[in-house]
Amino acid sequence: MDKPWFSFYEKGVPRTISYQNLTLSDLLARAARSFPEKTATNFVLRYMLGGRLTIGGRSTYRKLNEQVDRMATALYQLGVRKGDRIAVMLPNSPHYVITFFAAVRLGAIVVNTNPTYTSRELQHQLEDSGAETIVLLNLFWPRLREIRPETNIKRVIVAHIFDTLGFPSNFLVKSSQKKAADWVEVRPEQDIFFFGHLLEKYAPTPPRVSLDMDDVALFQYTGGTTGLPKAAMLTHRNLMANAQQIDAWLPSGRPGEEKMMAAIPFFHVYGMTVAMLYSVFMGAEIIVVPNPRPIENVMTIMQKERATIFPGVPAMYIGIINHPKVSEYDLRSIKACISGSAPLPMEVQERFGELTGGRLVEGFGMTECSPVALVNPVYGTRKSGSIGIPVPDTDAKIVDLETGVDLPLGGEGQGELCVRGPQVMKGYWNQPGETAATVDADGWLHTGDICKSDSDGYFFIVDRKKDMIIASGFKVLPRDVEEVLFMHPKVMEAVVVGVPHPERGDDTVKAFVVAKDGESPTAEEIREFCKLHLAPYKVPREVEFRAELPKTMVGKVLRRVLVDEEKAKHKAVA
Structure with a gap:
């Protein structure tokens, strides 16, 4: 069926894709055959000697595939089997890439775990997923140790940031980290293993596991x-289809030649698919950045490193164009950037293009x-305020809210945005009711976002159906924060909203609190309590x-009133 947005597809972008029937394990194995000596991961921690010495390490696709085989062998010998869940609590690092592909090579399911989670949040995710194995950085060990007895965790694999580095980077990083105040020394126990030791001990001979394209690979x-x-x-x-859809959207991409700036976190599905999986699909060099701040x-x-592709979030691009010394940087290697997670003003897109010569x-x-x-x-018609048009093999529509x-x-008319395509999830783990409410019988994913469209088939988000807050590129449930606020002994009532920030491009998490009498x-005090x-x-x-919160006649807090008040304040100041 013809769609109006097809007229705006760039030359070389297909309406439909002939998908390669590759599992995620096959994906890396193919890259290792096609680009054996090309750099797969370029791990950059910092520069020394005026930029002449890079503290970090590189790995070719051949070496990466071998390391994945070694880790897969280790995991299997430790008892991991197909369908088991493996929690991965790591920053962007070679460890993450190795662990991800080792897990899926065995048919295990990766459970992406945010490294900033508190013990309380970590416990919920481990309990819900049923993970029995976790791979985490040594610095995160205290949070797991606190709640481990309440979980099903049987095996802990501890990684150190210097594990995969060669000399002198490994020596310099190890020396400096051990002097840091937040250094955590994890002592070996019967069920605690060390990432570096496993790579050394086990041969690259994992068992051959039968995998199906419809096997679950990830809990996100x-x-x-x-x-x-x-x-x-x-x-x-799902994941292979989306990597190939991104590849199709960028027909100018050069296999084996691009350099991907991986500054958005792999533990977030956006970073994992766009910065990691798409890179492996095209044999790109992944410039692995563990911390994008400052x-x-x-x-x-x-x-x-002369990065050519830079997926990010609005706050990153806004930070770059407003940096007081941006004119001192040569960023003109950048060719293409796709921004997600929050609205991206057209003036930011245009200014970024002026500075880099690339398209955002x-x-x-x-x-x-x-x-x-x-x-x-990317190089065609982009419209101000629009989230764009559907990628190949993806359909989109708007349905009346009533x-x-x-x-x-x-x-x-404005209504709920619905999308359908091969990238739509299988469902929610152990949540059939939520699955049915989100993906209907015809395969349409109901996004919860209120949209409008124009006659060209471009879509525009006008509001969120849900009360979800987007902060620093992450989704925040108001209820999560409110539950903690209600734990405070001085709080009687509390409501949390997201206030759109005009400069950062995301939301400010704001709490409205009614204190108990006296x-x-x-x-x-409230913020410090929340940090715990x-x-x-x-x-x-x-x-x-x-003194009180705005409410309906039946006592429901009117979040929208609070948000509108905040917007009015910002408008008055501006």
Whole structure:
């Protein structure tokens, strides 16, 4: 069926793709055959001697595939089998790439785990997923140790950031880290193993495991309309399809020649699919950046390593164009950037293009669709405020919020955005009710975002159906934060909202608090309490105390009133 957006596909972008029937394990094995001596991972920690010495390490596709085989052998010998869940709690690093592909090579399921999680948040995810194995950085061990008896964890694999580095980087990093205040020395125990030792001990001879394209490869936790985060089950087919859809959207990409700036986290599905899987699909060099802050760190690495593709979030691009010394950096190696997670103003897109010579466009994705669904054409027509048009083999429509009836494209109506394609998840783990409410019988994923469209088939988000907050590129459920606020002994009532920030391009987490009679908590006191129980990006940046909260006749807090008040304040200041 013809769609209006097909007219805006760039030359070389197909309407439909002949998908390569590769599992994720096959994907890396093929890259190792096709690009054996090309750099797969370029791990950059810092520069010394005026940039002449890089503290980090490189690995070819041949070496990476061998390391994956060694880790897969180790995991199998330790008892990991097909269908088992492996929690991966790592920053961007070669360890993450090795662990991910080793797990899927055995048919195990990767459970992406945010390294900033508190013990409380980590416990929920480990319990819900049923993970029995976890791979984590030594610095994160205290948080696991605190709650481990409450989980099913049988095996702990501890990684050190210097494990995969050669001399002198390994010596320099090890020496400096051991002097740091946050250094954690993990002592060997019967069920605690060390990443570096496993790579040395085991041969690259994993068992051959029969894999199916519809086997689940990943549990990616995401917020929902109710309750705690739930795991979207993404299959080998889902993830491989999305990597190939991205590849099709960038027909100018050169296999074996591109350099991917991997500054967005792999533990987030956006970073994992776009920065890692798509790179392996095309044999690109993955410039692995463990920490994108401060933004000049990203700028320095981009300049030094000559990155060509840079997926990111609006806050990154805004930080770059507003950096006081941006004119001192040569960023003109950048060719293409796709921004996700929050709205991207057109003036940011244009200014970034002026500085780099590359093209920056906005796209839309969700965990439940692996994640990319719509993108503005990279070198074609991009429209201000639009999330773009559907990528190949993806259909999109808008349905009336009351009746569920399809609305015509280009009409005045606003409704819920629905998407359908091979990248849409299998469902939520152990949540059949939530699955049925999100993916209907015809395969349409109901996104929860209220959209409008124009006659060309470009889509525009106008509001969120859910109360989800997007902070620093991550989804925050207000209920998660509110539950912690209600734990505070001085808090009587609390509500949390996301206030759109005009400069950062994402939301500010703000808490409105009503104190108990006779109590006078301070904003800093509330924030410090939240830091004990929440990941940093969930901690309210702002806290406002009120005598009462706006409510409906039946006592439901009117979040929208609070958000509108905040928007009005920002507008008045501007």
